[in-house]
Amino acid sequence: MKDIFLLAYRDIKERKARTSLTLMGIAVGIAAVIALMSVGYGFEQSVTGELVEMADLIFVMPGKANFGNYMELGSFNERDLKDVERIGGVKEAAAMISGMEEVEYRGEKTVMRVIGIDTRDISAIFGEVVKTGDGRDLRDNDHKACLIGHSIANDYFDEEIGVNDRINIGGSKFRVVGVLEKQGGFRSDVDSSIYITERDAKSILGNDEIAQITVRVRDIGEAELIAEEIEERIDENHKLDDFTSAMTMGSAITQLKTIFTLLQAVLVAIASISLIVASIGIMNTMLMSVMERTHEIGIMKAIGAKNRNVLSLFLLESGMVSVAGGVCGCVLGIIGANVISIGIGAAFGEAIPAILRPEVLLGGIVVAVIVGVMSGLYPARKASKMSPVEAVRYE
Amino acid sequence: MIRTEHLSKVYRMGEIEVPALRDVSLEIEEGEFLAIVGPSGSGKSTLLNMLGCLDKPTSGAVFIGGVNTALLSENELAEIRREKIGFIFQQFNLIHSLTALENVALPMFFAGVKSDARIKRAAELLAKVGLRERMHHKPSELSGGQQQRVAIARALSNNPAVIIGDEPTGNVDSETGDAIMGILEGLNRNEGRTIIVVTHDTEIAAHAPRVIRMKDGRLLEE
Numbered sequence: 290m291k292d293i294f295l296l297a298y299r300d301i302k303e304r305k306a307r308t309s310l311t312l313m314g315i316a317v318g319i320a321a322v323i324a325l326m327s328v329g330y331g332f333e334q335s336v337t338g339e340l341v342e343m344a345d346l347i348f349v350m351p352g353k354a355n356f357g358n359y360m361e362l363g364s365f366n367e368r369d370l371k372d373v374e375r376i377g378g379v380k381e382a383a384a385m386i387s388g389m390e391e392v393e394y395r396g397e398k399t400v401m402r403v404i405g406i407d408t409r410d411i412s413a414i415f416g417e418v419v420k421t422g423d424g425r426d427l428r429d430n431d432h433k434a435c436l437i438g439h440s441i442a443n444d445y446f447d448e449e450i451g452v453n454d455r456i457n458i459g460g461s462k463f464r465v466v467g468v469l470e471k472q473g474g475f476r477s478d479v480d481s482s483i484y485i486t487e488r489d490a491k492s493i494l495g496n497d498e499i500a501q502i503t504v505r506v507r508d509i510g511e512a513e514l515i516a517e518e519i520e521e522r523i524d525e526n527h528k529l530d531d532f533t534s535a536m537t538m539g540s541a542i543t544q545l546k547t548i549f550t551l552l553q554a555v556l557v558a559i560a561s562i563s564l565i566v567a568s569i570g571i572m573n574t575m576l577m578s579v580m581e582r583t584h585e586i587g588i589m590k591a592i593g594a595k596n597r598n599v600l601s602l603f604l605l606e607s608g609m610v611s612v613a614g615g616v617c618g619c620v621l622g623i624i625g626a627n628v629i630s631i632g633i634g635a636a637f638g639e640a641i642p643a644i645l646r647p648e649v650l651l652g653g654i655v656v657a658v659i660v661g662v663m664s665g666l667y668p669a670r671k672a673s674k675m676s677p678v679e680a681v682r683y684e
Numbered sequence: 685m686i687r688t689e690h691l692s693k694v695y696r697m698g699e700i701e702v703p704a705l706r707d708v709s710l711e712i713e714e715g716e717f718l719a720i721v722g723p724s725g726s727g728k729s730t731l732l733n734m735l736g737c738l739d740k741p742t743s744g745a746v747f748i749g750g751v752n753t754a755l756l757s758e759n760e761l762a763e764i765r766r767e768k769i770g771f772i773f774q775q776f777n778l779i780h781s782l783t784a785l786e787n788v789a790l791p792m793f794f795a796g797v798k799s800d801a802r803i804k805r806a807a808e809l810l811a812k813v814g815l816r817e818r819m820h821h822k823p824s825e826l827s828g829g830q831q832q833r834v835a836i837a838r839a840l841s842n843n844p845a846v847i848i849g850d851e852p853t854g855n856v857d858s859e860t861g862d863a864i865m866g867i868l869e870g871l872n873r874n875e876g877r878t879i880i881v882v883t884h885d886t887e888i889a890a891h892a893p894r895v896i897r898m899k900d901g902r903l904l905e906e
């Protein structure tokens with residue numbers, strides 16, 4: 290067995306340049322698939338990982354929400370909130386009154402989302418993950434005080450806004466009591482929102498319509514059931530069907546994962562094209578090698594080689610090239626994944642880790658071998674089927 | 685040992701049919717030394733290829749050790765080529781990337797002989813044909829006569845009863861040719877192997893006790 294490896298190895302070595310080009314072809318194909326999958330996993334994790342921390346949340350909105358689009362059908366009222374709070378398994382429910390308001394800071398004006406919250410509900414809305422960076426949380430007895438998102442503090446106005454600065458919201462002066470930590474990702478809307486007390490919101494926005502209720506459940510396992518019950522209760526209050534949509538974070542995560550799986554599949558399909566090209570490369574190299582060695586094949590058969598001796602020699606050759614290609618592909622893929630990850634980090638300021646799963650690397654090598662053997666099969670069969678006299682005669 | 689019955693071979697080149705062998709019936713006894721002579725194109729190589737199971741006849745049959753080779757599968761034919769027959773070519777036909785030793789060991793590799801045993805026997809055979817000093821040379825580093833001796837050693841590697849040579853002396857000078865015929869004679873006389881050689885050279889044919897003449901694909905009277 291060892292000897293046939295040596296024989297195949299010697300044949301490969303005789304054609305160094307061509308073999309290494311073929312090998313690179315496979316390596317690049319495998320590397321592309323591995324890099325894309327690893328970055329894809331990293332992307333998925335950085336998004337869903339953040340969501341998993343909020344898995345006990347249910348977002349209740351008046352309207353049809355589906356990923357990507359949301360159609361607001363109206364708003365909730367105090368009674369809805371009270372009803373939601375009374376549902377078993379609900380730990381806390383927080384209402385948000387929100388609206389777009391003109392905000393002015395040192396002469397600059399923009400329109401921004403202003404959200405009124407009951408200060409006792411801060412943890413229900415923000416969960417454990419949103420922390421006040423500078424300053425403090427909003428308090429119930431605060432008057433004309435606000436908490437601002439990271440982007441508002443740093444990006445929206447030419448001059449940065451800090452704790453104790455004053456901004457003008459809807460014509461009233463507010464004092465900034467705290468700046469929230471940067472969220473980014475799925476919760477980037479927090480970064481560009483201004484939070485004020487419910488009382489202030491009612492007077493500034495001029496209404497007390499509730500735009501969203503955030504519910505925190507005791508047991509994540511019950512979230513779906515509770516969400517359904519919330520929808521029923523509020524729909525009943527408003528005598529409407531399908532008015533309320535209560536989305537659990539869990540289902541959002543599932544939806545996102547589906548999207549990522551799809552995305553991965555598309556990326557891998559694209560990367561696979563290079564694998565197909567690589568396999569044509571192997572086939573070509575092997576066919577040329579078979580052609581060149583027709584005479585040699587004839588000699589081997591004349592001195593007693595069986596078809597399968599010849600077949601295994603050529604298959605082994607393409608197999609060895611493709612294993613080497615697969616291993617190089619893994620190395621390139623690891624490097625590539627990290628380069629892409631660092632590149633994304635540099636370009637978008639959002640670090641996406643490259644997650645290199647051992648099964649993906651192993652899969653890469655397995656795929657390389659399959660591709661190699663499959664594309665080596667035809668040339669090898671061709672070689673093995675040659676007639677000994679004709680092959681020997683061939684020069 | 686080897687018998688042919690009404691063997692014929694027709695090569696088809698597009699529309700044209702070239703009859704290379706016509707109704708050749710021949711019997712070769714075990715331990716015989718047979719030379720086949722005849723003008724170029726008379727079908728000598730074609731006949732040898734049939735005898736060596738390298739090619740299949742258009743009609744008629746080749747019997748080796750009583751077995752009709754027309755009934756054998758490709759694998760069984762390969763086994764016959766490997767175990768029963770040693771073929772020597774005019775062009776030596778060694779594998780260029782392998783050393784003399786590896787070339788000689790190759791038929792044993794296909795026969796599944798263990799590496800150690802293979803190397804040992806290959807070295808012995810090379811010593812026997814006088815190439816003890818050249819075992820690790822590649823064919824390109826050997827003279828024509830030396831390459832043909834490697835080919836003879838290779839033909840012997842699985843200890844076949846029959847050695848078939850298609851103008852084994854055709855590509856070497858006459859002195860070397862004599863030496864090669866000497867080796868073949870030794871294999872016949874001392875080891876009782878059946879030897880069948882095609883040659884152009886009447887002097888070479890004179891080594892053989894039995895000479896067959898061919899013309900236009902037919903056997904002439906002996």
Ligand SMILES: Nc1ncnc2c1ncn2[C@@H]1O[C@H](COP(=O)(O)OP(=O)(O)OP(=O)(O)O)[C@@H](O)[C@H]1O
Pocket residue numbers: 695696697702703704722723724725726727728729730731
């Ligand atoms: N593969 C082939 N295709 C077509 N015709 C062939 C083929 N091989 C041999 N022939 C023809 O068959 C006839 C016999 O050829 P063969 O090679 O057996 O002659 P030979 O006696 O060995 O000649 P030489 O002494 O020149 O080697 C020739 O006419 C040749 O042209």
Ligand SMILES: [Mg+2]
Pocket residue numbers: 728729730850
């Ligand atoms: Mg000839």
